[in-house]
Amino acid sequence: QKEVEQDPGPLSVPEGAIVSLNCTYSNSAFQYFMWYRQYSRKGPELLMYTYSSGNKEDGRFTAQVDKSSKYISLFIRDSQPSDSATYLCAMTSGSARQLTFGSGTQLTVLP
């Protein structure tokens, strides 16, 4: 079983919808949680970075971490066609050398 599980989608929503993207993980040592956005034929870019549990908001994006359930979410409000991309969650324990990525969820926002 993978340490990080992410629904691969694809997920298709109409413009303006609220999108919820989720990851679950099994390693209780993970404390730092990231969301990356990857456009087709491009490298990932960091969207959100949170430490431990709680919510973090940045414009239309909200990252949520529930360590008790080992569950993280990314919410996108008022979704736009430009949000169409693959969203990757990533996490680390801090002491580990590397990030552990989810497999990515492919999102399409239809105009």
Place this chain on the structure above:
Amino acid sequence: EAEVAQSPRYKITEKSQAVAFWCDPISGHATLYWYRQILGQGPELLVQFQDESVVDDSQLPKDRFSAERLKGVDSTLKIQPAELGDSAMYLCASSLGSLNTDTQYFGPGTRLTVL
């Protein structure tokens, strides 16, 4: 805005041939990473450099893969001989510091197809 540069963007090769990928990190970034991303999966770390030194190559298939960062700036990843299972996107990333919580900036990747 500074970016991580990679070349080539696309590479098609036959199995058993040698291939090489090049990466130029953001200026001043001490840490450089090479990742492999198989279609439909997340990136997996192959090797991490701190300046010119390898700090983690535990996931690098050393029988066929090699990586170097001789002057602590740009880097080359080589595969010899290439196998069909090596078809993937090879991503380079760099970060200012060495902590795994430091923001990693990714290049556009090299898409390798092995026939």
